[in-house]
Amino acid sequence: MKRFVEGDDRKQVALLPECVDDYIGQDNPIRVIDAFVDELDLGDLGFNGTTPAITGRPSYHRGVMLKIYIYGYLNRIPSSRRLERECQCRAQL
Secondary structure (H helix, E strand, O other): OOOEEOOOOOEEEEOOEEEEEHHHHOOHHHHHHHHHHHHHHOOOOOOOOOOOOOOOOOEEOEEEHHHHHHHHOOOOOHHHHHHHHHHHHHHHH
């Protein structure tokens, strides 16, 4: 059983562009957020759920949730519902 809900691998080769990671420019601030959160030890910082339970549906990884929160904060999107709408609109472009 998987321990967390997993998204697509950004290095996975896709039809267009060559891989999912190519959708994001090299100068995009999301790359800084991604690198920053990946270096944090979330367990030491007091994030609950960094060690997932064996039973039940897998949860979303706390690091991914923190990345989304920081992205919303930097873009002045305080609502998770509004953030979801913004991401859906940009994905349709």
